[in-house]
Amino acid sequence: MDAALRDILIKMPKAELHMHIEGSLEPELIFALAKRNGVTLDYPSVEALRRAYAFTDLQSFLDIYYAGASVLLKEQDFYDMTWAYLERARADNVRHAEIFFDPQTHTDRGVPFATAITGIHRALRDAEAKWGMSTGLIMCFLRHLSEEEAFATLEQAMPHRDKFIGVGLDSSERGHPPEKFARVFERCRELGLRLVAHAGEEGPPEYIRTALDLLKVERIDHGVRCLEDSGLTQRLAREKIALTVCPLSNVKLRVFDKASDHNLLKLIEAGLAVTVNSDDPAYFGGYVNDNFVQMFEVLPLEKNHAYQLARNSFSASFLDNQAKRKCLDEVDAFFEQ
Ligand code: HPA
Numbered sequence: 001m002d003a004a005l006r007d008i009l010i011k012m013p014k015a016e017l018h019m020h021i022e023g024s025l026e027p028e029l030i031f032a033l034a035k036r037n038g039v040t041l042d043y044p045s046v047e048a049l050r051r052a053y054a055f056t057d058l059q060s061f062l063d064i065y066y067a068g069a070s071v072l073l074k075e076q077d078f079y080d081m082t083w084a085y086l087e088r089a090r091a092d093n094v095r096h097a098e099i100f101f102d103p104q105t106h107t108d109r110g111v112p113f114a115t116a117i118t119g120i121h122r123a124l125r126d127a128e129a130k131w132g133m134s135t136g137l138i139m140c141f142l143r144h145l146s147e148e149e150a151f152a153t154l155e156q157a158m159p160h161r162d163k164f165i166g167v168g169l170d171s172s173e174r175g176h177p178p179e180k181f182a183r184v185f186e187r188c189r190e191l192g193l194r195l196v197a198h199a200g201e202e203g204p205p206e207y208i209r210t211a212l213d214l215l216k217v218e219r220i221d222h223g224v225r226c227l228e229d230s231g232l233t234q235r236l237a238r239e240k241i242a243l244t245v246c247p248l249s250n251v252k253l254r255v256f257d258k259a260s261d262h263n264l265l266k267l268i269e270a271g272l273a274v275t276v277n278s279d280d281p282a283y284f285g286g287y288v289n290d291n292f293v294q295m296f297e298v299l300p301l302e303k304n305h306a307y308q309l310a311r312n313s314f315s316a317s318f319l320d321n322q323a324k325r326k327c328l329d330e331v332d333a334f335f336e337q
């Protein structure tokens with residue numbers, strides 16, 4: 001890739017729509033928070049923890065990811081984690097970030113829902129005030145837990161309704177199909193929440209279809225396995241359902257054997273509203289710009305693709321139309337230079 005294209009990828013204004021805030025905890029911060037809170041980790045050092053980041057599939061990652069989150073106890077811990085991500089995102093020219101958090105990972109350890117959401121939300125507000133970055137928080141239900149537990153989490157969230165814009169579905173995909181959560185998503189829809197779900201990452205294309213039909217989600221997180229089903233691919237293109245694709249995550253979790261096997265370009269060529277995101281940047285080897293640069297290095301992607309991906313990131317966001325137009329104008333102006 002030439003230096004000019006690399007520079008465009010790094011500097012272009014972009015939105016990030018698929019990032020788990022707990023997945024932004026760098027090993028150094030995990031150790032600092034463990035020390036601050038008197039939590040004992042199973043790893044003797046930062047280096048030993050980082051060496052454990054050799055994943056074979058989604059579950060092997062989730063086991064370490066939930067262990068890493070165990071150092072988060074106080075509101076300030078959630079603030080510090082979120083602030084570190086926001087500074088990193090700003091350096092990557094992220095103008096708008098829609099951020100996932102997993103409340104059940106914390107409430108199941110006895111950390112109050114309010115502690116987690118208040119700390120995260122305070123950092124988001126500070127980024128808006130200080131830099132004009134816009135943000136939105138999306139609460140994810142853990143799909144390996146029951147629908148009843150998801151309903152209980154929604155109940156705990158209601159006093160904080162002003163702090164989040166939508167709900168998602170994450171964690172172990174195989175064996176936990178979308179229909180398990182049909183009723184809780186219906187309730188969320190009645191409450192006016194925006195809806196997304198992870199589907200077609202490790203799970204089959206059928207999970208993408210049921211996420212659309214039964215959960216009525218507006219975007220699909222990952223969705224890369226849609227290409228196994230041409231009817232579904234055509235439907236996603238026709239209905240302009242955005243896919244929040246996370247290339248480095250897919251390589252680390254062995255959805256694709258190597259970066260050059262990734263289907264990002266094929267998804268774009270199928271007419272899909274693709275976006276590029278970092279998923280769990282501290283665990284998967286890079287933030288959003290690393291995802292762009294590494295894909296453009298190994299696939300025949302060019303400037304017109306960069307332009308389309310930057311535009312898609314805002315078009316697929318949950319910004320209101322006026323804010324969207326302003327961001328899209330900024331993208332156009334950047335590419336006209
Ligand atoms: N997939 C499913 N659940 C997750 C992920 C992911 O990539 N990251 C954090 N929770």
Ligand code: ZN
Binds near residue numbers: 018170198221
């Ligand atoms: Zn994810």
